[in-house]
Amino acid sequence: MVEHKYSKWTVEGDKKTEWICGCFQTADNFFKFCEMHEDTLKKAIQAQVDELDMTQVVEEKA
Template identity: 75%
Template structure:
């Protein structure tokens, strides 16, 4: 089965998808969120960082 440029792997296999907003992932694995989803996704990411304790305290 060939992979689509934009696709989602599902139980049924590789399904072609299309973007419905302006969110995207860059080639260097950073994400850019559209105006509609920006606030919500930032909150979700910050909550996960706090829950997973992915930060270090830095003394200057």
């Protein structure tokens, strides 16, 4: 079976999909979100970062 870069796994198997809005993925694997999805996806990403504890406290030196 051929695996597509953008796909959805279904009962029938791997189905090719395409973006239906202005969101896209850059060549270096960053995502750019369209105005319609930007706020929602930003909140989702921040929630995951917080849940996974992917940050550390940085103490500023005077």
